[in-house]
Amino acid sequence: xxxxxxxxxxxVQTDLHWQDKTANLALLEEKIWSLKNSCDLIVLPEMFPxxxxxxxxxxxxxxxxxxxxxxxxxxxxxxxxxxxxxxISEGGxxxxxxxxxxxxxxxxxxxxxxxxxxxxxDASFAAGAQLPVFELKGWKICPQICYDLRxxxxxxxxxxxxxxxxxxxxxVASWPAARVSAWDALLPARAIExxxxxxxxxxxxxxxxxxxxxxxxxxxxxxxEKLLDLGEQDQVQVIxxxxxxxxxxxxxxxxxxxxxxxxxxx
Numbered sequence: 001x002x003x004x005x006x007x008x009x010x011x012v013q014t015d016l017h018w019q020d021k022t023a024n025l026a027l028l029e030e031k032i033w034s035l036k037n038s039c040d041l042i043v044l045p046e047m048f049p050x051x052x053x054x055x056x057x058x059x060x061x062x063x064x065x066x067x068x069x070x071x072x073x074x075x076x077x078x079x080x081x082x083x084x085x086x087x088i089s090e091g092g093x094x095x096x097x098x099x100x101x102x103x104x105x106x107x108x109x110x111x112x113x114x115x116x117x118x119x120x121x122d123a124s125f126a127a128g129a130q131l132p133v134f135e136l137k138g139w140k141i142c143p144q145i146c147y148d149l150r151x152x153x154x155x156x157x158x159x160x161x162x163x164x165x166x167x168x169x170x171x172v173a174s175w176p177a178a179r180v181s182a183w184d185a186l187l188p189a190r191a192i193e194x195x196x197x198x199x200x201x202x203x204x205x206x207x208x209x210x211x212x213x214x215x216x217x218x219x220x221x222x223x224x225e226k227l228l229d230l231g232e233q234d235q236v237q238v239i240x241x242x243x244x245x246x247x248x249x250x251x252x253x254x255x256x257x258x259x260x261x262x263x264x265x266x
Contacts, residue, residue: 004138004167004243008039010080011237013217013230014048015205019059021049025070031236032074032082039238040137042074044084045172045203046146047096052174052207053087054124056094060087063107071101079103081136084172084201085112085145093126098143098172100134108134112145113154121147133166138243142166142196146173149186149200153264157194159256167246170199174207177214184216188224195222195250197241204234222249 012031017023032042046052049067050059061067067086075082081102088097088109096112111128115121131154134141142165144155149171158165169190175183183200191198197220204215219228219239228239250256 002138004247006243007041007137007139007168007241008037009199009219009239009241010035010039010042011199011201011217011219011228011230011239012042012044012084013201013204013215013233013235013237014045015234016045016048016051016203016207018051018208019053019055021059021066024049024051025067029070029074032078034236035078035238037238038078039080041141042078042080042082043170043172043199043201044082045201046085046174047087048084048172048203049086051203052119052211054120056087056089056124060089060094062089068099068101068107071099072105072107075101075103076105081134083143083170087125094124095128096121096125096145097128098145100143108132110143110145112148114147114151116147139168139241140164140166141168141170144169144171146171146175149173149175149183149190152190152193153262155190155194156262157196157256159259164195164250164256166194166196167243168197168199168241169194171201173200173202174213175200175202175216177212180214180216184218187218188220188226191220191222192224195253195256197221197246204232222246
């Protein structure tokens, strides 16, 4: 694995057209091309092609169709990894699937583990069972989706021979304004307890179910200090994550040595 370098990440906080893939892909393409400087990773919200819809049978598509091909094209053109979740059909099931698409076209995925039963997501989608860790510029990066944020054990960083399982934890979300105080509290908590950077990318606007979203996309460092806050505006911001600062803090404050060992059942 290559030595970790500073990582430039773009957070895309945006309103979305309800259940309209073509309009959303056009909207997001314009926002991505508005980036003035190059970056390594572009993070889109949860279900960015459609909004947070439970119409899985109507809106799902298999891998390597419209949404996936669009991500491959934009990744190749920008030279950045593009990630976000979409409604994907596979093996007779529907998944709220995060796609991690590299400029080469290679793709890794994460299927949302915790389905939001209060919106009947558990009745419309199958839950994922595997938690991958992606690699980029020497960083190990752990993906999560929205409701996962409420379940810290699923995201718990583990250490082996002094090496962390991951260095950056990120959440793509459609997190309603009514519960944004939980979002604001849990994102820094995940950073602190896991000695990692934590990023949350949420949407803004009102969806087709008349649910309002107010963003609060943010970046926290390993001490839980806020490095970037997108507020409630529809905007795109880029931040550079400092690799050396992370290494130095983990060395000076090795709380991971006193962590409780555990294993997860699938």
